[in-house]
Amino acid sequence: MDADHPETGVLIPCRNTEALVPVFAQSMGRPLDELGITVCNVAGVNFSPYVKLAESLSLPYAVITDWDPLDGSKPPLGRKRTIALWQDMLEVRRQPELTPVQLAEFETKTFAEFAPAAANSGVFLNDRTFEVSIASTPALLHPLLDILDQQGFGSTRTNRIAAWRAGTSAVDPTQLLAMIADIGKGRLGSRLSRKMIGLPPPQYIADAITNVANRV
Secondary structure, eight states: OOTTSOOSEEEEEOGGGTTHHHHHHHHTTOOHHHHTEEEOOOSTTOOHHHHHHHHHTTOOEEEEEOOOOTTSSSOOHHHHHHHHHHHHHHHHTTOOOOOHHHHHHHTTOOHHHHHHHHHHTTEEEOSSOHHHHHHTSHHHHHHHHHHHHTTOOOHHHHHHHHHHHHTSSOOOHHHHHHHHHHHOHHHHHHHHHHHOTTOOOOHHHHHHHHHHHTTO
């Protein structure tokens, strides 16, 4: 993405989501290439340069990111990240930044209260992480478990995966993320992109794709 590139819209996902966004868009009947929508290659969660450029070029865009609640001992990273992007948007638009009163109000909101306001601004959040959202989407759970099963984990993890597959135990986000950490998010994303063809995305990703596709 650059100032001379003729995009008509931009999707700005987290790095671990990047490979999946075009696959999910195709599943939705919204092929990004045909629509002229570019998926940015973001380093980690450094969305700011992309948002500022899209704002300055008046391009339709959507950010796709995680709520990242951590362990509950600190404010969710997704809330902090989104508020910083709002300040970037206001800066490019030459509008006053959020006041301390407004910041204090947003910083106390729960995910359910915060996410709609974020989506209205073009920032689409899941309620935890991308990987947990995959596990929470019924059509996507079993392909994810297939990948985990292929890793040759020990008996404890293998039995846990079997229980998740059978539905006799709810997916434990902490245990799931520990398994994924051993695989590597990049490797997981690559494998998921091959297994997710034709399958519906998690709702927040679908909403982001629809948001941009409807405006190009």
